[in-house]
Amino acid sequence: MSTGQDLYKKAKTLIPGGTMLLSKRPELYLPDLWPAYFSKAKGCKVWDLDGKELIDMSIMGIGTNTLGYGNDEVDAAVLETVIRGNMSTLNCPEEVYLAEKLIDINPWADMVRFARSGGEANSIAIRIARAASGRDKVAICGYHGWHDWYLSANHNGGDDLSGHLLPGLSPSGVPKNLKDTVYPFHYNNYEELLSIVTNNDIGVIKMEVIRNFGPEDNFLKKVRDLATSKNIVLIFDECTSGFRETFGGIYKKYGVEPDMAMFGKTIGNGYALTAVVGKRSVMEAAQNTFISSTFWTERIGPTAALATLNVMERIKSWDIITSVGKKMQLGWQKIADESKVAIEISGIPALSTYSFKSDNAMIYKTYVTQEMLKKGFLASTDFYACTEHTDDKFEIYFNALNEVFATIAKCERGNHSVDSLLDGPVCHSRFKRLN
Ligand code: PMP
Numbered sequence: 001m002s003t004g005q006d007l008y009k010k011a012k013t014l015i016p017g018g019t020m021l022l023s024k025r026p027e028l029y030l031p032d033l034w035p036a037y038f039s040k041a042k043g044c045k046v047w048d049l050d051g052k053e054l055i056d057m058s059i060m061g062i063g064t065n066t067l068g069y070g071n072d073e074v075d076a077a078v079l080e081t082v083i084r085g086n087m088s089t090l091n092c093p094e095e096v097y098l099a100e101k102l103i104d105i106n107p108w109a110d111m112v113r114f115a116r117s118g119g120e121a122n123s124i125a126i127r128i129a130r131a132a133s134g135r136d137k138v139a140i141c142g143y144h145g146w147h148d149w150y151l152s153a154n155h156n157g158g159d160d161l162s163g164h165l166l167p168g169l170s171p172s173g174v175p176k177n178l179k180d181t182v183y184p185f186h187y188n189n190y191e192e193l194l195s196i197v198t199n200n201d202i203g204v205i206k207m208e209v210i211r212n213f214g215p216e217d218n219f220l221k222k223v224r225d226l227a228t229s230k231n232i233v234l235i236f237d238e239c240t241s242g243f244r245e246t247f248g249g250i251y252k253k254y255g256v257e258p259d260m261a262m263f264g265k266t267i268g269n270g271y272a273l274t275a276v277v278g279k280r281s282v283m284e285a286a287q288n289t290f291i292s293s294t295f296w297t298e299r300i301g302p303t304a305a306l307a308t309l310n311v312m313e314r315i316k317s318w319d320i321i322t323s324v325g326k327k328m329q330l331g332w333q334k335i336a337d338e339s340k341v342a343i344e345i346s347g348i349p350a351l352s353t354y355s356f357k358s359d360n361a362m363i364y365k366t367y368v369t370q371e372m373l374k375k376g377f378l379a380s381t382d383f384y385a386c387t388e389h390t391d392d393k394f395e396i397y398f399n400a401l402n403e404v405f406a407t408i409a410k411c412e413r414g415n416h417s418v419d420s421l422l423d424g425p426v427c428h429s430r431f432k433r434l435n
Contacts (some may be wrong), residue, residue, distance in 0.1 A: 003049040004036035017433055022166070023062050027434065029380055030369045032424040034065055041069035044388040053383060055377050057397050060384040063240060065270045065353065066321050067311055069390035074269045078300055086299045101309055105248040108257045111283035113276045118239035118264035120143025121274040124291055125260050126204065129187050129233035131354030132285035135203025139183045139196050140164070144237055145398035152178035160184045165211065168430040178280035190222045197230060205288070206235040209251045212346040212353075220256040225260075233282055239264035241273065241306065244350040245318050269311075271304030317387055318350070324385040325349025331398050337400075352387045356408075360418050364408050366409040367426040368401070375400040 008026055012018045019025050026034035035048035044056045044068070060066075067074065099112040115121045122144040130136055143165035144150045153160045154171040156179060161169050164184060183200060185193040187207075196202060205227050209220065210412075227234035236258040241250040242268040251258065260278035267273055276283075311317070326349045336343040342357035356364045365381050372379035377397060410416035 005032060005034070008036040012434060013167065021062065022431055023059065023350065025428070025434070027428045029427055030366060030424065031372065031427060033370065033373070043068045043070070044386055044393060053376065054373070055393055055397065057372070057383060057389070057393070058378045058380045059382050060386050061270055063265050066125055066243065066266045066317055066350070066386050067269045067308065068386045071269050071308075071311065073311050074271070074304055074307045077303050078271060081299050081303040092299035092302060094299060094306055098302045098305050101274055101306065102263070106277050108224040108279065109261070109277040110280035111278060113283070113286060113291065114302065115274045115276070115293070116272040116301060118262065118274055119147050121208075121239065121262040121264055121276050122237060123149060125235050125262055125276045126206070126336060127289055127291060128276070128283060128286045129204040129235060129260060131289045131336055132282040133203030133231070133233050133291060135201050137183065137200050137202045138181065138191060138204040138206060139185055139202050140206045141185050141187055142211060142237055144206060148174045148178060149182065150285070153182040153184050155179040156183075166431060170431075187211065187213070188217070190217070190219055190220050193223065194226065197226060197232070202232055204233045204235065206237060209236050209238065209241055209249065209254070210348065215254060220251070224256045233260065234258045235260045235262070237262050240351070241348070242266060243312060245320055245322060245348060247313055247318060250348070266295070267308060268301055268304040269308040271300055273301030273305040284373045287377060304397050315387065320387045321350040321385040323349075324387070324389045325352050325383070327394060328352050328383050328385065331394065335398065335402055335405050339405040341405050341409050341412060352383045352385070354381050358412060360411065362426050362429055363418055363421060367408065367421045368404055369427065370423060371404045372400060
């Protein structure tokens with residue numbers, strides 16, 4: 001057993017659920033065999049606790065590091081902050097510079113609040129929007145974090161959030177009197193949203209602008225018009241989509257502006273910083289309620305974000321990662337076509353994913369991860385692009401993946417036993433309690 005798996009076994013006795021983020025649970029990749037922990041990360045390479053070097057062709061820190069791990073320019077700015085002092089009784093000026101920069105990027109917005117996680121930014125936005133609208137009820141579409149306000153949707157009558165990224169989220173511990181405060185609607189289903197808004201006193205609509213598929217039939221514009229006509233605060237959650245197709249929100253591609261938007265993940269290239277931007281008329285409501293936290297004032301987050309935005313703007317990182325993602329999607333499709341294995345690709349290029357169209361899909365997915373790990377890759381069926389995913393990495397990745405698909409093709413044709421593929425258990429596909 002690897003040093004990482006040994007440590008993970010201990011972790012599960014000390015940390016309920018093993019890790020702080022569901023998406024970093026080893027069981028989601030390769031139960032009992034995933035390296036689990038890193039000792040070093042640079043560019044798109046990660047070293048495990050046994051010093052094994054791996055090329056990360058998977059989720060790149062769950063999409064945080066579009067400029068690669070340990071980007072030199074961002075790290076230099078952060079190190080300067082460490083030397084000069086990260087914390088003090090006074091505030092750091094970088095938060096004001098960053099607020100100005102974010103308003104430049106989002107000209108419809110006038111004010112900004114900062115936090116350190118996407119879930120926090122979402123909770124802040126909901127609090128402000130409820131305060132501004134004077135109404136409690138919220139319509140949502142997408143994943144917006146772990147907080148009570150969001151998970152309470154699963155009190156309404158089952159697994160209402162299952163169509164919104166993560167199935168099986170249990171609202172245990174979330175007060176039941178929050179039932180019927182959050183109403184999920186499906187992407188591109190305007191009639192459903194209209195019915196929710198007509199039948200409930202909705203004050204806020206919060207949505208991801210795009211996840212796996214784009215808007216159809218003027219969907220975003222219709223949502224905008226509905227929100228405007230009913231005096232509803234419209235919030236775009238760009239925690240994941242932001243800075244992957246434009247210098248800012250992906251909303252810019254569709255010409256529809258929200259009243260508030262959240263950014264996270266990419267904005268600090270791995271350092272913690274999330275932002276809520278919004279119109280003055282909405283954001284000023286933050287003064288009528290209490291939103292305040294110690295570590296929202298530390299200096300590394302805004303320092304890293306300013307440096308990251310500089311690099312992104314200079315090299316147009318969103319163009320680079322979009323073409324990197326397209327390369328990946330084309331490569332997957334080519335390998336699948338040549339080996340005659342049916343797959344379905346989805347996602348914007350910079351956040352690409354595929355699934356096997358087979359009853360054995362989860363076994364094949366696990367097998368890909370298992371075999372690619374043996375060949376020196378962190379790989380799954382998800383790929384989050386970064387600027388360090390250069391052609392040389394792709395060449396060896398596709399050569400390796402070709403061999404893996406060849407075996408899967410044999411299984412699909414009945415010339416190879418599916419049961420003999422895996423060295424350990426099949427990967428988990430959803431949130432569940434760990435043993
Ligand atoms: N909103 C969206 C759209 C997200 O994708 C995520 C994270 N996957 C979050 C919010 C929550 O962010 P965090 O995990 O930093 O709390």
